[in-house]
Amino acid sequence: MIIKHLLNATALAALMAAPVAAQEGPIKIGASLPLTGNFSVAGSKHQQGYELCVGLINERGGILGRQVELIVSDNRSDPATAINQYERFINVDGVEAVYGTFSSRLTFPVASILAKNGFVHPVPAGGALRIYTQGHKNIFYFQPNAAEYVGASLAGVLKDLVPADAAPKSAAIISADDFFANGVWSGLMGEKVMDPADGSEVADLAPGYLADNGIEVVFSEKWPEEGFSDWLNLANRVKQSGPDMIIGLTASAEEAVQLTRAFKTVRAEADLVYLSQGTQAEFAEGTGESSNGILIHTSWHKDAPFEGLLGGEPFSNADYVAAHQAAYGAVPDEDSAIPFAVCQGIEQAMIGAGSTDNAAMGTWLSGRSKDDPVRSILGRFNWDDTGLPADKPFLMTQWNGGELQFVYPTDEFEGVNPMTYPKGSF
Numbered sequence: 141m142i143i144k145h146l147l148n149a150t151a152l153a154a155l156m157a158a159p160v161a162a163q164e165g166p167i168k169i170g171a172s173l174p175l176t177g178n179f180s181v182a183g184s185k186h187q188q189g190y191e192l193c194v195g196l197i198n199e200r201g202g203i204l205g206r207q208v209e210l211i212v213s214d215n216r217s218d219p220a221t222a223i224n225q226y227e228r229f230i231n232v233d234g235v236e237a238v239y240g241t242f243s244s245r246l247t248f249p250v251a252s253i254l255a256k257n258g259f260v261h262p263v264p265a266g267g268a269l270r271i272y273t274q275g276h277k278n279i280f281y282f283q284p285n286a287a288e289y290v291g292a293s294l295a296g297v298l299k300d301l302v303p304a305d306a307a308p309k310s311a312a313i314i315s316a317d318d319f320f321a322n323g324v325w326s327g328l329m330g331e332k333v334m335d336p337a338d339g340s341e342v343a344d345l346a347p348g349y350l351a352d353n354g355i356e357v358v359f360s361e362k363w364p365e366e367g368f369s370d371w372l373n374l375a376n377r378v379k380q381s382g383p384d385m386i387i388g389l390t391a392s393a394e395e396a397v398q399l400t401r402a403f404k405t406v407r408a409e410a411d412l413v414y415l416s417q418g419t420q421a422e423f424a425e426g427t428g429e430s431s432n433g434i435l436i437h438t439s440w441h442k443d444a445p446f447e448g449l450l451g452g453e454p455f456s457n458a459d460y461v462a463a464h465q466a467a468y469g470a471v472p473d474e475d476s477a478i479p480f481a482v483c484q485g486i487e488q489a490m491i492g493a494g495s496t497d498n499a500a501m502g503t504w505l506s507g508r509s510k511d512d513p514v515r516s517i518l519g520r521f522n523w524d525d526t527g528l529p530a531d532k533p534f535l536m537t538q539w540n541g542g543e544l545q546f547v548y549p550t551d552e553f554e555g556v557n558p559m560t561y562p563k564g565s566f
Contacts, residue, residue: 166209167202167496169194169486170229171239174246177217178366181393181422182242182475186264187212189479190239192467193450197483200451203490211235215246222246223253230257236496239482242475243391244268244287244319245365251276260498260505262486263527264478268319269333272526273342278502279527282482282518283439284534287323288333290437291349293534294414297435297548298353301559308384308411311350312359314374314399315389324389324416329357358383365391375402379409386410390417397426404430404566411562420473424542431539433563438535440477440518441546443555448484448516452491455484457517473544481516488514
């Protein structure tokens, strides 16, 4: 009997000691990213953003006195693989937190897995509205708004920067059949957003940003999400429709390059060209002078004077740009900056909660407000009940002379460049 009591006591002591021992090791954080496949360019840059942030945190002593161990897996741009990898992070690797993946296509199914396991889900790139209407707790989007509302910033440009007598009256809108692109399309065209799970209506966006601004759609078409190559034929049909404005909603920067090259080849012209992708240096390199005058929305710009926190100390956007250049020998773009901000947000949640407990971190993040936000290189964040940021506009940028210039909103901060209008030829 004495031996039995001693064994029970020993076992109990071991169980009580186990969590303490785990808390003494590194904080494991998992991220499944598309390092190969259709989204590989953005996925690789997301890895850079996460790794740079984690490295700087560890240089500053880690989080809560512990170093951070980042575990990155390549999901090959495949949703099923991404799901399996996050399940492995949780059930095999024993991560205490996760960073989100890239694209709405991958984020949508991953959101259910993380919610089921009670994990905070910080989303770097997954803007489709239906991701945030599933009722998941502790999901937080680290960009200004859902894809369906991107059109508000384009409408603002038309209203505030283009003279009324020179504003476009017609538009051609073409899009990849992609989660995010479809969301932007729905907002511009005034469509209903449906829940793919049960067919219920998520939102009715009628009449849409284009109709609201008196713009007639003279051509509209979507291309398949994968394997599309008939860019010249598509560009020529857009040209033949004679639009004042061309809207191209691509699934990747690579598609934006192909589309822009095609417009140049067919000698298309328009007063205003807006693309949903193309802030990356690879876009400018792949299109050359054809990129001049093209508008693209973004969540980040290298010249934005945002003030964030890292290691509990001030860390500005300028600090981030310098650190990225030192680490990778190039100026960053938003595909690296956004995941860096995600990392900042999770660090602040752990410090604010005083632990890596996901429920506590979720409560802390949900409690952020305009006056007490998460502070990042993308600016300040607090979220509504769905996980979308509150009162945070997209930035509108434009390529001119090989430089991505910030042009709107004009009252956000200093350093705004005048918008080139009309664009004319490619």
